[in-house]
Amino acid sequence: xxxxxxxxxxxxxxxxxxxxxxxxxxxxxxxxxxxxxxxxxxxxxxxxxxxxxxxxxxxxxxxxxxxxxxxxxxxxxxxxxxxxxxxxxxxxxxxxxxxxxxxxxxxxxx
Amino acid sequence: xxxxxxxxxxxxxxxxxxxxxxxxxxxxxxxxxxxxxxxxxxxxxxxxxxxxxxxxxxxxxxxxxxxxxxxxxxxxxxxxxxxxxxxxxxxxxxxxxxxxxxxxxxxxxxxxx
Numbered sequence: 001x002x003x004x005x006x007x008x009x010x011x012x013x014x015x016x017x018x019x020x021x022x023x024x025x026x027x028x029x030x031x032x033x034x035x036x037x038x039x040x041x042x043x044x045x046x047x048x049x050x051x052x053x054x055x056x057x058x059x060x061x062x063x064x065x066x067x068x069x070x071x072x073x074x075x076x077x078x079x080x081x082x083x084x085x086x087x088x089x090x091x092x093x094x095x096x097x098x099x100x101x102x103x104x105x106x107x108x109x110x
Numbered sequence: 111x112x113x114x115x116x117x118x119x120x121x122x123x124x125x126x127x128x129x130x131x132x133x134x135x136x137x138x139x140x141x142x143x144x145x146x147x148x149x150x151x152x153x154x155x156x157x158x159x160x161x162x163x164x165x166x167x168x169x170x171x172x173x174x175x176x177x178x179x180x181x182x183x184x185x186x187x188x189x190x191x192x193x194x195x196x197x198x199x200x201x202x203x204x205x206x207x208x209x210x211x212x213x214x215x216x217x218x219x220x221x222x223x
Contacts, residue, residue, distance in 0.1 A: 031208055032208050032209060032210075034209075034212075042216075042217075043200055043214035043215060043216055043217055044153070044200075044214055045214070046211045046212070049209040049211075051209075087152070087153070089212075092155070092168075095160075096141045096158070096160060096204060096206070096210075097143060097155055097158045097166075097168060098143070098155075098204070098212055099155065099169075100145070100152055100153040100154075101152060102150070102151065102152035103152055
């Protein structure tokens with residue numbers, strides 16, 4: 001079983017829609033959780049960290065369920081500029097190395 | 111600050127050739143890593159280092175060597191290139207701490223013929 005699993009999509013949504021991405025991880029000892037964003041042919045960049053109590057950054061909300069080993073990302077009021085691949089990221093073996101999911105592709109259309 | 115830099119941006123090799131992908135960071139991060147990204151496979155960890163003189167294997171280390179003689183530099187060596195190593199390679203460095211951000215270089219696009 002891969003350590004971080006995501007629905008690959010693609011998710012095609014109209015501007016203004018709300019979209020949710022899910023992710024599961026296999027290592028119960030993991031302590032660090034993130035969502036990264038990757039634009040086509042570019043390097044990944046941090047979107048937001050995911051804290052145990054859940055956290056929000058503008059239109060983006062991240063949730064963590066440690067019991068189910070499940071992470072989610074909610075994007076409200078989607079913009080054309082949100083079109084990208086969203087990567088779920090979990091630390092590996094309780095250390096600093098990070099494992100990435102394969103990513104979920106989002107296309108926001110006019 | 112330049113952040114994480116990688117050279118070259120593009121490279122074409124013949125099977126059996128060796129080469130070194132260069133990576134440097136100027137943020138004084140102890141933690142650095144190398145990933146490869148292939149279509150449909152996502153980012154896979156090759157090797158990582160938690161400080162000068164310390165390296166460890168990731169998910170797909172075979173065919174690659176690393177060393178870390180300074181905090182700034184973390185080169186990746188391909189010993190005998192194979193077509194299966196055709197990929198985009200990303201180097202990254204990470205801030206220490208549970209929620210330390212990881213910064214990526216722009217990537218090296220490698221083709222092995």
